[in-house]
Amino acid sequence: xxxxxxxxxxxxxxxxxxxxxxxxxxxxxxxxxxxxxxxxxxxxxxxxxxxxxxxxxxxxxxxxxxxxxxxxxxxxxxxxxxxxxxxxxxxxxxxxxxxxxxxxxxxxxxxxxxxxxxxxxxxxxxxxxxxxxxxxxxxxxxxxxxxxxxxxxxxxxxxxxxxxxxxxxxxxxxxxxxxxxxxxxxxxxxxxxxxxxxxxxxxxxxxxxxxxxxxxxxxxxxxxxxxxxxxxxxxxxxxxxxxxxxxxxxxxxxxxxxxxxxxxxxxxxxxxxxxxxxxxxxxxxxxxxxxxxxxxxxxxxxxxxxxxxxxxxxxxxxxxxxxxxxxxxxxxxxxxxxxxxxxxxxxxxxxxxxxxxxxxxxxxxxxxxxxxx
Amino acid sequence: xxxxxxxxxxxxxxxxxxxxxxxxxxxxxxxxxxxxxxxxxxxxxxxxxxxxxxxxxxxxxxxxxxxxxxxxxxxxxxxxxxxxxxxxxxxxxxxxxxxxxxxxxxxxxxxxxxxxxxxxxxxxxxxxxxxxxxxxxxxxxxxxxxxxxxxxxxxxxxxxxxxxxxxxxxxxxxxxxxxxxxxxxxxxxxxxxxxxxxxxxxxxxxxxxxxxxxxxxxxxxxxxxxxxxxxxxxxxxxxxxxxxxxxxxxxxxxxxxxxxxxxxxxxxxxxxxxxxxxxxxxxxxxxxxxxxxxxxxxxxxxxxxxxxxxxxxxxxxxxxxxxxxxxxxxxxxxxxxxxxxxxxxxxxxxxxxxxxxxxxxxxxxxxxxxxxx
Numbered sequence: 001x002x003x004x005x006x007x008x009x010x011x012x013x014x015x016x017x018x019x020x021x022x023x024x025x026x027x028x029x030x031x032x033x034x035x036x037x038x039x040x041x042x043x044x045x046x047x048x049x050x051x052x053x054x055x056x057x058x059x060x061x062x063x064x065x066x067x068x069x070x071x072x073x074x075x076x077x078x079x080x081x082x083x084x085x086x087x088x089x090x091x092x093x094x095x096x097x098x099x100x101x102x103x104x105x106x107x108x109x110x111x112x113x114x115x116x117x118x119x120x121x122x123x124x125x126x127x128x129x130x131x132x133x134x135x136x137x138x139x140x141x142x143x144x145x146x147x148x149x150x151x152x153x154x155x156x157x158x159x160x161x162x163x164x165x166x167x168x169x170x171x172x173x174x175x176x177x178x179x180x181x182x183x184x185x186x187x188x189x190x191x192x193x194x195x196x197x198x199x200x201x202x203x204x205x206x207x208x209x210x211x212x213x214x215x216x217x218x219x220x221x222x223x224x225x226x227x228x229x230x231x232x233x234x235x236x237x238x239x240x241x242x243x244x245x246x247x248x249x250x251x252x253x254x255x256x257x258x259x260x261x262x263x264x265x266x267x268x269x270x271x272x273x274x275x276x277x278x279x280x281x282x283x284x285x286x287x288x289x290x291x292x293x294x295x296x297x298x299x300x301x302x303x304x305x306x307x308x309x310x311x312x313x314x315x316x317x318x319x320x321x322x323x324x325x326x327x328x329x330x331x332x333x334x335x336x337x338x339x340x341x342x343x344x345x346x347x348x349x350x351x352x353x354x355x356x357x358x359x360x361x362x363x364x365x366x367x368x369x370x371x372x373x
Numbered sequence: 374x375x376x377x378x379x380x381x382x383x384x385x386x387x388x389x390x391x392x393x394x395x396x397x398x399x400x401x402x403x404x405x406x407x408x409x410x411x412x413x414x415x416x417x418x419x420x421x422x423x424x425x426x427x428x429x430x431x432x433x434x435x436x437x438x439x440x441x442x443x444x445x446x447x448x449x450x451x452x453x454x455x456x457x458x459x460x461x462x463x464x465x466x467x468x469x470x471x472x473x474x475x476x477x478x479x480x481x482x483x484x485x486x487x488x489x490x491x492x493x494x495x496x497x498x499x500x501x502x503x504x505x506x507x508x509x510x511x512x513x514x515x516x517x518x519x520x521x522x523x524x525x526x527x528x529x530x531x532x533x534x535x536x537x538x539x540x541x542x543x544x545x546x547x548x549x550x551x552x553x554x555x556x557x558x559x560x561x562x563x564x565x566x567x568x569x570x571x572x573x574x575x576x577x578x579x580x581x582x583x584x585x586x587x588x589x590x591x592x593x594x595x596x597x598x599x600x601x602x603x604x605x606x607x608x609x610x611x612x613x614x615x616x617x618x619x620x621x622x623x624x625x626x627x628x629x630x631x632x633x634x635x636x637x638x639x640x641x642x643x644x645x646x647x648x649x650x651x652x653x654x655x656x657x658x659x660x661x662x663x664x665x666x667x668x669x670x671x672x673x674x675x676x677x678x679x680x681x682x683x684x685x686x687x688x689x690x691x692x693x694x695x696x697x698x699x700x701x702x703x704x705x706x707x708x709x710x711x712x713x714x715x716x717x718x719x720x721x722x723x724x725x726x727x728x729x730x731x732x733x734x735x736x737x738x739x740x741x742x743x744x745x746x
Contacts, residue, residue: 071660071724073641076600080662107724110664120463121491125498128467129665129727363725372660372723 088115171204305330461488465546544577678703
């Protein structure tokens with residue numbers, strides 16, 4: 001924000017074709033594409049879309065500062081966030097690790113993973129910082145006649161911890177095993193009964209798209225679809241194809257149709273709606289598209305959502321924030337931090353940037369916005 | 374200590390409100406809260422509590438210098454400490470690793486972990502520096518009719534090593550499986566028979582609170598409860614609720630009631646008592662409350678306790694230390710080093726500090742106090 005990005009956006013790209021080979025020019029083009037693709041309404045002049053974008057960028061910094069809790073020595077372990085990721089199976093182990101470690105690196109005190117027995121030793125070995133529970137089961141390891149009792153046991157294992165969590169992240173590396181997804185559906189129902197926010201990504205979105213009742217009308221649910229996941233969601237809920245011309249309106253309708261859940265539509269610009277309002281985050285990130293960045297996002301959104309909820313609860317009606325929905329605030333903050341971290345990592349590692357490099361930049365990204373004492 | 378902290382404590386905070394946003398001022402406030410919360414008796418003027426605190430800070434540096442063994446090329450492997458952590462089960466693997474690696478990083482020569490068979494490969498994978506014994510068993514893997522023989526085998530495996538250990542740490546990541554806890558109770562009884570000090574944390578405190586006879590009257594036992602663990606201990610032993618107004622007196626009574634064990638009550642200031650004396654450590658640490666710092670503390674206390682015992686034994690009556698109880702000395706030194714390391718790590722990593730970052734600062738923290746040759 002401070003580096004004059006805004007002024008660069010306003011340059012007339014047509015007059016700068018001679019600069020086509022420069023990184024600055026390519027960045028301009030990228031930002032202008034963001035603006036064209038996701039913000040502009042057909043009926044609005046382009047400059048208005050740019051203004052919307054720029055004013056939002058300012059807000060994202062202000063709101064991150066508002067919701068990030070003070071680093072106060074009188075606070076106890078857990079008060080800055082206790083996050084649980086539901087994911088990790090025989091096939092996938094990186095995704096739940098990325099989500100859970102991101103939560104810690106942003107500033108949560110505790111980060112859990114609930115995964116299958118095969119996945120647990122691997123996820124544990126990535127980092128001793130995570131608390132990894134080997135409790136989920138896939139169909140191949142459960143006899144038909146045992147499914148009911150195994151499902152009860154899985155649920156009981158998660159329920160023991162449920163009340164302690166500030167937010168669940170459901171989906172990173174979850175896989176699509178039907179028995180496992182049935183268990184996870186029950187976990188989501190219990191979380192909902194306890195009013196625990198749920199961020200849903202990856203295979204969690206596959207589950208939810210086919211079982212919309214799991215989230216319909218639950219204001220503390222956040223869906224974070226990528227292009228394909230969004231397409232399936234639109235087809236299922238709006239019974240239509242994605243309309244990029246009027247993306248904000250479509251997203252608003254979609255969130256509305258699912259009863260006011262919050263949707264973060266990932267793209268060049270991230271678009272966020274709870275069915276009531278639409279926000280956009282287009283802070284410059286990175287052109288590197290290495291897998292795993294969506295997992296960082298889900299962990300980040302979970303932490304900021306928890307902080308936003310605490311902030312709003314503590315501030316009551318005194319908060320200066322124009323938006324009072326913690327899920328929307330969490331999405332804006334999470335998206336902003338990921339983009340800043342991706343940008344930082346890319347400036348160091350360029351084309352060889354991997355997801356772990358971005359995670360290592362999360363701390364500095366937040367520190368730049370919101371310096372700790 | 375060298376950076377003028379004492380003089381900062383003495384500043385009048387009321388006159389410095391204009392500095393409220395500065396880190397120095399917030400640190401002052403924190404130190405003053407420590408003093409108010411834990412040291413002052415209601416009947417004493419505040420300045421006396423501050424003096425107590427400051428005089429203790431000086432002692433903690435002096436005593437660390439006194440008990441830390443010289444780095445003498447003529448010494449053999451093991452003479453600087455051989456520590457064993459009893460902990461690590463299917464669910465928890467990070468905690469025993471943190472405790473055991475902290476012991477090594479402070480300067481112990483050898484660090485062992487005795488854990489379950491599931492946990493061993495994971496803990497081994499965190500670091501090749503540790504000696505990890507996969508000997509404990511949880512109920513789910515032992516048939517009822519085999520329990521007696523399995524328990525004997527577990528005990529024999531630990532007994533083979535027992536005499537070599539300078540201190541046990543019982544509890545980090547131990548879990549609460551009844552069969553496993555029965556075996557660990559026996560291990561503690563054997564350690565006690567051999568006069569081996571035992572530092573008890575985490576699930577070890579759950580075990581001990583429900584089986585006080587394991588430590589009652591054992592002067593080489595150290596309990597390191599956090600807020601909740603302390604609460605349960607007070608309820609069980611003193612049959613009352615925690616009284617924060619007269620915390621030092623309560624701690625003294627508690628340690629006395631358990632027959633002179635040493636208790637390190639973790640908090641903004643750590644309070645330490647063996648039933649005879651009360652000490653406090655309030656060196657500035659870090660406002661970050663990431664899980665795992667208690668595990669570092671237990672490993673640190675184990676090393677310093679071993680060193681203090683060696684020092685007192687060698688110095689006989691010639692030691693200049695006013696306190697001659699190695700468990701109290703170990704607690705003061707362990708608490709001081711953890712706090713200094715946490716402060717160092719936080720100054721580098723701020724809000725994204727995790728437990729591993731603190732462990733990496735243990736060496737420098739000790740070096741600052743007690744430079745090696």
